[in-house]
Amino acid sequence: MKKENELNSELALFRHIAEGDELAFKELFECYRLRLFAFSLQFTHSRTDAEEVVQDVFLKIWKNRLNLTNIQLPQKYIYTMTRNQVFDHLSRVARNKRLHEQVWANIHESGDYTEQAVLVAETANIIQKAVNGLSSRKQSIYYLSRREGLSNQEIAVKLGISVPTVKNSLVEILRYIRTYMSSQYESSVLIMGILLSLFL
Structure with a gap:
């Protein structure tokens, strides 16, 4: 309630x-x-x-x-x-x-010596490269969903496509990004999970 x-x-x-x-x-x-x-x-x-x-x-x-x-x-x-x-x-x-150097300075100044901030920055960069490799329509679907926070129905209306098409495309997009990241990122499964949950 x-x-x-x-x-x-x-x-x-x-x-x-x-x-x-x-x-x-x-x-x-x-x-x-x-x-x-x-x-x-x-x-x-x-x-x-x-x-x-x-x-x-x-x-x-x-x-x-x-x-x-x-x-x-x-x-x-x-x-x-x-x-x-x-x-x-x-x-x-x-x-x-x-x-990049300023971020490290901020981390050291705050007493946090983990690589979290740099890992997240690298993740953002890698995801952007993966998205750049998508078709123009899939890029539009990704940005409308993940960057503008639109629902599947709102995306379907905006792009003039069906809701199932949006859903299936997002599944394919996220699978592609995860596969791309796995080939680019040498990191632990736990860290990968945390970073992917932030951006995807």
């Missing part, structure tokens, strides 16, 4: 935000900002970067507020957006040597 009430409350907030209600937007921000900051900090190892991720997420929510009435699971939508912002940040880290 509690979860149902929370869902209804967040759906109501989304409806108000879609109508341009700034107070509702502020309420949503206050509800999620600390949780999203903590989530982002686990992977960026930088308070500044984590704060930037959260700001970017809510900026996108406001810019795309007219679409909020189509969202059925607000929490999933928000965390998907946050995950994608972290993905984008770590992809930049993987491509930029200076940022």
